[in-house]
Amino acid sequence: MATVSRPALRPRVEAFLNKERHGGWINGREVMGGGNATVTSIDPGTGLELARVADLTAEDVAAAVDAAAATFRSNAWSTLPINERCAKLHRLADVVEANQSDLAQIESMDAGKILSQAEGDVANFVDSIRYYADLAQHVQPRTVLAVKGHDAWTVRHPWGPCGFIIPWNFPFLLLGWGLGPALAAGNTVVVKPAEDTPLSTLYVARLAQEAGIPDGVINVVPGRGETTGAALSNNPKLKRMSFTGSPEVGRLVAESCGRNLVPVKCELGGKGAAVIFDDVDLDVTAQKLVEAITFHTGQVCCDATRWLVHEKIYDRFVDECVDRLRSVRIGHQCEADSEMGPVVSAKQRERVLGYLEKGVAGGAKLLLEGGAAQVEGCDGGFFVKPALLAGSLDNVAAREEIFGPVAYLGRFSSESEAVAMANDTDYGLANSVWTSDLARAQRVAEAFDCGNGWINAHNVIAHGIPYAGIKKSGMGGGVLSPETLFDYWRSISVARPLN
Ligand code: NAD
Numbered sequence: 001m002a003t004v005s006r007p008a009l010r011p012r013v014e015a016f017l018n019k020e021r022h023g024g025w026i027n028g029r030e031v032m033g034g035g036n037a038t039v040t041s042i043d044p045g046t047g048l049e050l051a052r053v054a055d056l057t058a059e060d061v062a063a064a065v066d067a068a069a070a071t072f073r074s075n076a077w078s079t080l081p082i083n084e085r086c087a088k089l090h091r092l093a094d095v096v097e098a099n100q101s102d103l104a105q106i107e108s109m110d111a112g113k114i115l116s117q118a119e120g121d122v123a124n125f126v127d128s129i130r131y132y133a134d135l136a137q138h139v140q141p142r143t144v145l146a147v148k149g150h151d152a153w154t155v156r157h158p159w160g161p162c163g164f165i166i167p168w169n170f171p172f173l174l175l176g177w178g179l180g181p182a183l184a185a186g187n188t189v190v191v192k193p194a195e196d197t198p199l200s201t202l203y204v205a206r207l208a209q210e211a212g213i214p215d216g217v218i219n220v221v222p223g224r225g226e227t228t229g230a231a232l233s234n235n236p237k238l239k240r241m242s243f244t245g246s247p248e249v250g251r252l253v254a255e256s257c258g259r260n261l262v263p264v265k266c267e268l269g270g271k272g273a274a275v276i277f278d279d280v281d282l283d284v285t286a287q288k289l290v291e292a293i294t295f296h297t298g299q300v301c302c303d304a305t306r307w308l309v310h311e312k313i314y315d316r317f318v319d320e321c322v323d324r325l326r327s328v329r330i331g332h333q334c335e336a337d338s339e340m341g342p343v344v345s346a347k348q349r350e351r352v353l354g355y356l357e358k359g360v361a362g363g364a365k366l367l368l369e370g371g372a373a374q375v376e377g378c379d380g381g382f383f384v385k386p387a388l389l390a391g392s393l394d395n396v397a398a399r400e401e402i403f404g405p406v407a408y409l410g411r412f413s414s415e416s417e418a419v420a421m422a423n424d425t426d427y428g429l430a431n432s433v434w435t436s437d438l439a440r441a442q443r444v445a446e447a448f449d450c451g452n453g454w455i456n457a458h459n460v461i462a463h464g465i466p467y468a469g470i471k472k473s474g475m476g477g478g479v480l481s482p483e484t485l486f487d488y489w490r491s492i493s494v495a496r497p498l499n
Pocket of ligand 1: 169
């Protein structure tokens, strides 16, 4: 029989998880929905059931959008003076901060995230809400236009009910990236969390009520992508949609929104490159890239999954990385000494292992074999070991997004060759360049055919720096920066001829 252990739960987390069934959240109330179906949330570290969550129907989703639309039309939120609205958002940030440990444990258990990383995600949510609440108060709603013969200006208004569809890898952090600008601008929202990880979103919906956010401003519709998610992206009453997830589903969501002429922003997958020149500090660079590829078990859209290394240091670099990756401590995500937790689901583990097989079958060499990992006390958990592959960059494992702790290595001999290799991908999210020559770093970073070019670091995320994907990695961009706040306002031009 499998041995399993469950970490000690914080009292409020235990009470939350002990509920027989979790509903959605519509107009400030828990809603079990029209159907009886549920989706089971699993602790990826043990494979044990965590919670059962209502699988909301298309009718439930329509009710949530109607609630968000009615709240938008009321005077409860969209027409509040900006300082009052933003004061409420600051209260939300304060309440989330006060509940950080509970939320982090819920997120860690649900998503398989190392506890300290889940704590970081909750802190990032708080920062997102505060950043946009402060920013929105410094934007003048009117812009006077100096146009000959006219008295003219533009004025910004929130759009109305906005939809959000969120993936399972950063459920709470990405929720903050969306709620911050949308709510600060005065919109109301309907959020569809991923079926694997709905719990932190449901938990914070209640906290928002406690914080004084009016009912109907934040609505949550858990359920399956093909039904609940599709019902949301097809709803013609939405005024904007934001989708984060895979390119395959992003296309479907963009098609639905296109049919209804609803503006849509898509943040999609990636196959980022790290370009490593021969003048780097080998120790430091290997350590940082090992940390990046094992961070959240490699389930990070902007990760560096293609390591392009100058031929002069290639062999030494590989040795450094193999040694470090072999010693990464794999364990349950809530154990204090775990450095890498499980992947999110059995399906995701199959995906990772499948790519290793396909890569090798296609001629890639295994520099570090990877494979399924066993963790004592967690027999049912979805653990994988880090892996390194090398060979032709046309290999399927070098071209497609694996979403696990797997990097593919290639070697180059000149700067132009390195840039061409980095850019030879359908994706365009984030690449990094590693060198002690800052002029070269700047040149290479600017030449990347992607939304983010990082220097001597990877996964550089900060409020104020626009984060974006191009090509198969997305459309819309500007995330985490003032640009996104402006996306959540529509603008009307007012003009009066003077003669
Ligand atoms: P996914 O596309 O399978 O699912 C994302 C969301 O879409 C989930 O909530 C899912 O329920 C919903 N969905 C599924 N089918 C749907 C449909 N037909 N209509 C409407 N909604 C539907 O992605 P995932 O596996 O949850 O997440 C991993 C992907 O997300 C990776 O490709 C990753 O790179 C990407 N991602 C991108 C970013 C970014 O900022 N660019 C951030 C995080 C994750």
